[in-house]
Amino acid sequence: MSMVKLSNIHKYFGDVKAVDGVDLEVKPGEVVSIIGPSGSGKSTLLRCINQLETIDVGRVEIEGQPVIELQQDGHRAHFDKAKVLIAQKKLGMVFQHFNLFPHKTVLENIIEAPLVVNKENRKAAVTRAEKLLKRVGLADKHNAYPSQISGGQKQRVAIARALGMEPDILLCDEPTSALDPELVGEVLAVLRDLARAHMTMLVVTHEMAFAREISDRVIFMDQGKVLEDGSPESIFKNPKHQRIRDFISKMI
Amino acid sequence: MDYILSIVGHILKGCGLTLQIYFVTVLGAVPLAILFALGRTSGPKLLDRALGIYAWIFRGTPLLLQLFFFYYGLTIFGISLPPFGAAALTFIINYAAYMMEIFRSGIQSIEKGQYEAARALNMNYWQTMWRIILPQALKRTLPPSANEAITLVKDTALVVVIGMGDLLRSAKEIFTRDFTITPFVIAAIFYLLLTSVVINVFRTLEKKMEVYD
Numbered sequence: 001m002s003m004v005k006l007s008n009i010h011k012y013f014g015d016v017k018a019v020d021g022v023d024l025e026v027k028p029g030e031v032v033s034i035i036g037p038s039g040s041g042k043s044t045l046l047r048c049i050n051q052l053e054t055i056d057v058g059r060v061e062i063e064g065q066p067v068i069e070l071q072q073d074g075h076r077a078h079f080d081k082a083k084v085l086i087a088q089k090k091l092g093m094v095f096q097h098f099n100l101f102p103h104k105t106v107l108e109n110i111i112e113a114p115l116v117v118n119k120e121n122r123k124a125a126v127t128r129a130e131k132l133l134k135r136v137g138l139a140d141k142h143n144a145y146p147s148q149i150s151g152g153q154k155q156r157v158a159i160a161r162a163l164g165m166e167p168d169i170l171l172c173d174e175p176t177s178a179l180d181p182e183l184v185g186e187v188l189a190v191l192r193d194l195a196r197a198h199m200t201m202l203v204v205t206h207e208m209a210f211a212r213e214i215s216d217r218v219i220f221m222d223q224g225k226v227l228e229d230g231s232p233e234s235i236f237k238n239p240k241h242q243r244i245r246d247f248i249s250k251m252i
Numbered sequence: 253m254d255y256i257l258s259i260v261g262h263i264l265k266g267c268g269l270t271l272q273i274y275f276v277t278v279l280g281a282v283p284l285a286i287l288f289a290l291g292r293t294s295g296p297k298l299l300d301r302a303l304g305i306y307a308w309i310f311r312g313t314p315l316l317l318q319l320f321f322f323y324y325g326l327t328i329f330g331i332s333l334p335p336f337g338a339a340a341l342t343f344i345i346n347y348a349a350y351m352m353e354i355f356r357s358g359i360q361s362i363e364k365g366q367y368e369a370a371r372a373l374n375m376n377y378w379q380t381m382w383r384i385i386l387p388q389a390l391k392r393t394l395p396p397s398a399n400e401a402i403t404l405v406k407d408t409a410l411v412v413v414i415g416m417g418d419l420l421r422s423a424k425e426i427f428t429r430d431f432t433i434t435p436f437v438i439a440a441i442f443y444l445l446l447t448s449v450v451i452n453v454f455r456t457l458e459k460k461m462e463v464y465d
Contacts (some may be wrong), residue, residue, distance in 0.1 A: 052368055089374050099369035102386050113373035116383060145464040165373060213338050 001066050003090075003169050003200045004049060009058035011224075016223040018044040018131050019055075020224030023222065026169070029198035033211035033232075036221035037247060043096075045221065049202070050091045062087040089117075092167030096174040098154040100146040106133065106157050107142035110164040118165070125164070132160040134191050152183030156190050159183050163194075170194065172203040208251045210228055212236050220244050259426055261330050266422030267442055270408045273339055273418070274446075277404060280344035284382035285351030290381060292352065293359045303352065310349035316410055318342050322412040339411045348405060355395045358389035391461045405446045419443070 004026040011019040019041045026032050034042045047053040049060060051068065059069040059077075062083035065087035101109050110129035114120040133139050136156040138149075146154055157176055162170060175191065176184040188210050195201060195214040204212050211218055211232065218235040220228045227241055228234075239245050292300045310318065323338035333341065362385050370380040390397075409420040423439035426432075 049279055050372055052371060085374065091372070093369075093372035095365060095369065095372075099363075099365035101366065101369070101384055101463075112383065116379050117374050117376075147465055161373070194366070197384060 001028075002026060002061070003030070003063055004202065005059075005061040006049070007059040007061075009045065009060070009212050010043075010054050010056045011047055011053055017224045019048060022221075022224070022226055023056075024202060024219070024226070026142070026202060028168075029148065029200055030178065030216045031103075031195045031199075031201045031214055032205070032217045032219060033215040034202065034204045034219045034221060035208065035211055035235075035247075036204070036227075040221040041175050041224040042221050044209055046173050046202060046204050048225045049171060050088065050093055052093075089165065090168040092162030092165055092170045092172065094155070094158050094172045094175050095140070096177050098146070098151070098158045098178070100154055100158055100161070102146050104145075105232055106144050106149070107148070109157060110161045113161075113165050117204075129164055129210070132163050133164075134159045135193070137186070150183060152177045152186045155179065155187045159187075159190055159194075161246055169202070172201060174206065176205070176207055178185075206251065208236070208248065220247070256434065256438070258272075259438055262426060263419060263422045263435065263438055263442060266417050267342040269411070269417060270405075272336075273343060273408045273411060274404060276340045277343040277347055277408075278401070280340065281347035281351055282393060282399040284344065284348040285355055286386065288348060288352040289355035289359055290355050294377070294381075307349045307353055310346050311353070315342070315346050315407060316413065317412060318346055318409055335411070335414045335416045338414060339416060343404070343407070344428055345430065349401065351397065354393045354400070355389060355404075358393035359385060362388055375407055394454060394458050394461070401450045401454065402447050405450060 001026045004024070006022060008022040009019050009024075010017070014053055020245070021040075022044075024032075030183045034045065036042050048055050048108055049062075051060075055068060055070055057070050057072055060067050065083055066077070066079050067087050069079075069082045071077075081144040101112065104112060107126065107129055110132060111122070114125040114128070115122060122242060130139065130142065133142055135160055138153060138156055138160070140155060141149055143159070146157070149157070159170075159175075159193075172191065175185050179187065184207070188207065191203070192200070192210075192214055203211070213232075215232050217229065219224075219226055219233050220241075222243055228239060228244055235244065236248060239248065267271055276420075286417060288303050292303050319339065319342045322333060322342045323335065326333060326338075366384055366388070367380060370384045373383070411418050412424075413423045419442055425437035426435040
């Protein structure tokens, strides 16, 4: 079974076709990087998976459960809401701008959803949060507010927060794009660690070396379409399209 | 000295009513304003429109006129409110209109990323608003809210026009009896004390919420 299955996804912003008929399947434990020029629809595609953007046409399945399906004529399929919610909970997301809750401490950021959404007991949530903070190397920061830590630390907290809901799939939307260059490494190290632990991940990134190193598959998007979908070796060494060759030579 | 103390005693009695109206208004208007602000920001268009008209009317006409309307005007419809009820209703509806607009601006100032983070964590609407958006929005609206809270202390003096004995009315009674301005000076000191308390409460709140900036 695929962890994520996207079929014929279309997303328009007015006249702009941000995503233009994309099919994509992600297998368990697979790390998929999505690269491409800015405005190519990478982030939009990622956001269509967890419904931050509502697709205009297509079908999204998470672990076999369809969560949304819209046909060309606008007809919308109906799925059991409880099942859809369960499927949605398999997804975690990391944002370019972290989006931590500024009024909550690092620890509170992580336990918020487990407590409020999953109604977990506080002790269990805190124990897990502390383990996660240790994993991302921030065990000493749990009482700090987001404003008191660096960008790299914020993003690591954001990763811990996403993992706090114990997702099966982690969506990362340009996780290092807003960081100072010297802080990129610490975030990539955490993501690398997750990849090695076989977390299923979809990563939109501009870090070519990183994409090449950790990905099982790399997808190149251009103008809302998937131009090429293959192993890092094939994309980075022998891309079929001149467009990709140009892009990669510019990025490296 | 005894004279001044007797004046203070008399004014204190009026002060009780001032405080009652004050707290009833705060307790009524603030929750109502939060609900209305949520209605304006995330309710259907029609609700937003209706609340816009409500704000237009109650911010656009004198509080004094509204007070007359709810006390005298409603009798035309066979509704006759006691003075305190009419005053409380007027103040709550009037202040809720101002506070609604303040909270609305606060809610709208919260970054989209906060909603998206909450959504990505599968928080529902109420969880998102109550736990993530409103705490931040209310913090941002503390300064304008403090203005309203201070203005309300002084606006309570309007209730004399529907025959209620508040702080200022008590002072006026002594003035009429003894023809000295001392009671007015004392009344002014009372108002200053009350507004000082309000200012300090807000200062404390702002300090407390500063921790996360």
